[in-house]
Amino acid sequence: MATQAHFQAGGGYDVAIVGAGPAGATLARIIGEGCKVLLIDRRPMAADPPSPGQADKCCGGLLAPDGQKMLARQGLGLPRDVLVGPQLFVVRTLDLRTRRERYYQRHYINLDRGKLDRWLVSLVPARVDARFGCRLRSFERREEGFTLILSCGGKEYREQARLLVGADGAASRVRRLAFPDTPWPKRYAAIQEWFACPQALPYFCAIFDPGVTDFYAWTIPKEEGLLLGAALEPVAGAAERFERLKARLAEFGFRFDCRLRRHGGLLLRPTRVGQICTGGAGIALIGEAAGWISPSSAEGISYAFRSAIALADAVQARPGDVLSAYRRNTASLRLNILAKNLKSPFMYNSVLRDLVLRSGVGSMEVRR
Ligand SMILES: Cc1cc2nc3c(=O)[nH]c(=O)nc-3n(C[C@H](O)[C@H](O)[C@H](O)COP(=O)(O)OP(=O)(O)OC[C@H]3O[C@@H](n4cnc5c(N)ncnc54)[C@H](O)[C@@H]3O)c2cc1C
Known part of the structure; x- marks a missing residue:
């Protein structure tokens, strides 16, 4: 189990990891016994169910086949209480403009994202100094490493570390402070709303409507509810476009009468490999902070795992040149992003998408 917030003065760490999402928690677990590691997260992380006011990461909570493969590679299986029903074997693709729809066979594991994060944190070994409810404010460069300026419960602390790892997600403070001039992936404002919907059909639904977004929207059944989400270009009117999406979906039989909750977050979309930033000068970026996320599906959990494994391997094999x-180690991940960008026009260019949907290539019949 990870230790809860305790603050010892001085010390100095080999590695400080900012962010205990899938990327940071995985790195902290596998980085190796030889390293003295500090892991911090601004969220409380340990409480299950989460304490009042604590928001889980805004996420669809689907573990795609690549993410399942990464768990297998780490020798991990998911505990039952991280799963939510129903498990999903079909993607329903819906183009609202042409009203064309198709079904494609895919197996996603349907998860409670907050529980996934807390489970991953629970696997972090006790030798890692884990501090939750602790936020990175800034850092200063020293001759050998960094002084981190942290805040917790209104108090400010300083810690020193030789390697600083930004695993702090899409709005990465580490990236913003350390690499302000590197090109960022395209940014989206993601909105998700939960609705009571006991009869939701067991499909992950991918929804395309150029009048709402140039990316996509989704519905995912979660136990007795239905989650509706959309990645929206962060220009004025995003909330109105989300409402328009709901109105359009109502024409297709979706019911959004009883809203249970709503949350939002930032989502990155690396439209060019040059927008990925793995770090430099003593700082490494992993997970979405680096821009590791699928530009075609916004699936990011597997990339968080893969980049954490790549960095842990680098620390173990080449401590002098991490x-x-x-x-x-991430060359294949860059190729993967390139390949997803090459595939993207077939999903996001209206004419090509229409050709694909018309052709029915790779699709299946679903009896309803
Ligand atoms: C709406 C939405 C739906 C998504 N759906 C899916 C999906 O279904 N499947 C999928 O695979 N991916 C999905 N993604 C993408 C996926 O959630 C992310 O790519 C993934 O969580 C990235 O993991 P990470 O560890 O890099 O970052 P995160 O999970 O974002 O973790 C970053 C951590 O850093 C902490 N942190 C941030 N700043 C600081 C600071 N200054 N000090 C201390 N701590 C800090 C945060 O509290 C957080 O715990 C979705 C994303 C969005 C926005």
């Missing part, structure tokens, strides 16, 4: 080794 950042070059990490960059080399």
Whole structure:
């Protein structure tokens, strides 16, 4: 089990990891016994169910086949209480403009995202100094490493570390402070709303409507509810476009009468490999902070795992030259992003998408 917030003065760490989402918690678990590691997260993380006012990460909570493969590679199986029903075997693709729809066979594991995060944190070994409810404010460069300026419960603390790892997600403070001039992936404002819907059909529904977004929207059944989400370009009127999406979906039989909750978050979309930033000068970025996320589906959990494994391997194999080794270890991940961008026009260009949906290639019949 990870230790809860305790604050010892001084010390100095080999590695400080900012963010205990899937990327940071995985790195902290596998980085190796030889490293003295500090793991911090601004969220409380440990409480299950979460304490009042604590928001879980805004996420659809679907573990795609690549994410399942990454769990297998780490020798992990999911505990039952992280799962939510129903498990999903079909993607329903719906183009609201042409009213065309198709079904494609895919197996996603349907998860409670907050529980996934807390479970991953529970696997972090006790030798890691884990501090939750602790926020990185800024950092200063020293001759050998960094001084981190942290705040917890209104108090400010300082810690020192040789390698600083930004695993702090889409709005990464580490990236913003350390690499302000690197090109960022395209940013989206994601909105998700939960509705009571006991009869929701067991499909992950991917929804395309250029009048709402140039990316996509989704519905995911979660136990007795239905989650509706959308990635929206963060220009004026995003909330209105979300409402328009609901009105359009109502024409297709969706019911959004009884809203249970709503939350939002930032989502990155690396439309060019050059928008990925793995770090430099003593700082490594992993997970979405680096821009590791699928530009075609916004699936990011597997990328968080893969980049954490790549950095842990680099730390173990080349302690003197971690950042070059990490960059080399992620060459296949860069190719993966490139391939997803090549595939994207068939999903996001209206004409090509229509051709694909008309052709029915790879689709299946579903009896209703
Ligand atoms: C609406 C939405 C739906 C999504 N749906 C899916 C999906 O179904 N499947 C999928 O695979 N991916 C999905 N994604 C993407 C996925 O959630 C992310 O790519 C993934 O969580 C990235 O993991 P991470 O560890 O890099 O970052 P995060 O999970 O974002 O974790 C970052 C952590 O850093 C902490 N932190 C941030 N700043 C600080 C700071 N200054 N100090 C201390 N701590 C800090 C945060 O509290 C957080 O715990 C979705 C994303 C969005 C926005």
